[in-house]
Amino acid sequence: MKKIIYIGNHLKSANPTTLNLLSELLMAKGFHVKIYSNQSSRIMRLMHMCWGVLSNLKASYILIDTYSTVNFYYALVISQLARCFSIPYVPILHGGNLPKRLQNNPKLSKFIFKNAYVNIAPSSYLLEEFQRKGFQTRFIPNAIELKKYSFQNYVFQEPKLLWVRAFDAIYNPSMAVLVLELLKSTYPNATLCMVGADKDGSLKKVKEIALKKGLINSIEFTGYLSKEAWIEKSKDFNIFINTTNIDNTPVSVLEAMALGLPVISTKVGGISYLIDDNETGLLVEKKNVQQMTSKIIELFKNEEKAIAISKNARKLVESFDSGKVQQQWNEILK
Structure with missing residues (x-):
């Protein structure tokens, strides 16, 4: 059974995100999915995410919900941690302002997206923007039941x-x-x-x-x-x-x-x-x-x-x- 580490917002007080449904869909296909993090404090959340990687070094993949604000730096840290332990990681591109990140932070963006196993864009908009920058990207839409x-x-x-x-x-x-x-x-x-x-x-x-x-x-x-x-x-x-x-x-x-x-x-x-x-x-x-x-x-x-x-x-x-x-x-x- 392949183990998937899913890094994203799993706060109980927040509106449900694509993380909830996608993790269920993957488990239904036989993947073992562990989710990080449900911590409300930003520092504790990042620490919990890092612990999620370090305690699951034999994971097959790490999925990283990636946005354009503070979460961008979570994605940066987790992606580089994944690289240190040779775990393939997949950024899932949710942030509508990510193209601005690519423009304003090209070096940090390259660290995350150039070294990814593949980047997943749930919109044609982000697919075009990321492919234009030379990042390997595939389109998979957000799912609804x-x-x-x-x-x-x-x-x-x-x-x-x-x-x-x-x-x-x-x-x-x-x-x-x-x-x-x-x-x-x-x-x-x-x-x-x-x-x-x-x-x-x-x-x-x-x-x-x-x-x-x-x-x-x-x-x-x-x-x-x-x-x-x-x-x-x-x-x-x-x-x-x-x-x-x-x-x-x-x-x-x-x-x-x-x-x-x-x-x-x-x-x-x-x-x-x-x-x-x-x-x-x-x-x-x-x-x-x-x-x-x-x-x-x-x-x-x-x-x-x-x-x-x-x-x-x-x-x-x-x-x-x-x-x-x-x-x-x-x-x-x-």
């Missing part, structure tokens, strides 16, 4: 917006509140539900904005919800908005598309590679509150378009089904 997402037929009378993400400044959660404020000029009964754990204090700031603008009673803040809980919650809403400033291929957007929720997203990073504007979703410029609001109103004035987008999006995400993704990973790690 399609059978868990029942396609819904939504009613488009009053806008009921759903936002699902960690409260982090890079995801620009305050934009959702500003969109709701503007939307209420046309639809006074419009509501918003924001699902996600606080990551950097943004939740408090968003609530302060909502209170200041008199919108606090029109917004539901659920905090962290399990995947099953937010899927059930989604049945009460009819539009999914993604307000991020930086992105790759967010699983929450894939899930919304699978559920039949029309997605309106900022056009950043890998989003434009995922969503075909006016076909599988609607795209707006980053931080453009007016444009996102107008797109929401457009869908409510054209229900046929909203339904067509929903159906097209569901068909698109069928290629992200876990069974297909599982087979692709098995071919790389077998």
Whole structure:
């Protein structure tokens, strides 16, 4: 049995990541998977990750969830530790801002990505960027278990917006509140539900904005919800908005598309590679509150378009089904 060490964010208080599903898919294929780390302290997390490598020197592979912020340095340390003990490692490229890392930190990037067994890009966006820099990279999309997402037929009378993400400044959660404020000029009964754990204090700031603008009673803040809980919650809403400033291929957007929720997203990073504007979703410029609001109103004035987008999006995400993704990973790690 091949042993896989999976390095990533396994915090219980955080929103589920691709780590959870991918580790399950690999175990179902007979791999023995050990995950690091569930430590909340950054220093303790890094130490736990290092211990994960040092205590499993006979591992067949190390998978490293790789982002563009602090996690980039976790990936740097673990990749070099893997090299010291000749353990093949596979960076999984999640950070929508990783191309900027390649540009600003070329030497450190080369240490990580040039020496990898292979780099895995879950979006065509990152695939192109990394191949352009000469790094061996393959495309395997983020997986979703399609059978868990029942396609819904939504009613488009009053806008009921759903936002699902960690409260982090890079995801620009305050934009959702500003969109709701503007939307209420046309639809006074419009509501918003924001699902996600606080990551950097943004939740408090968003609530302060909502209170200041008199919108606090029109917004539901659920905090962290399990995947099953937010899927059930989604049945009460009819539009999914993604307000991020930086992105790759967010699983929450894939899930919304699978559920039949029309997605309106900022056009950043890998989003434009995922969503075909006016076909599988609607795209707006980053931080453009007016444009996102107008797109929401457009869908409510054209229900046929909203339904067509929903159906097209569901068909698109069928290629992200876990069974297909599982087979692709098995071919790389077998």
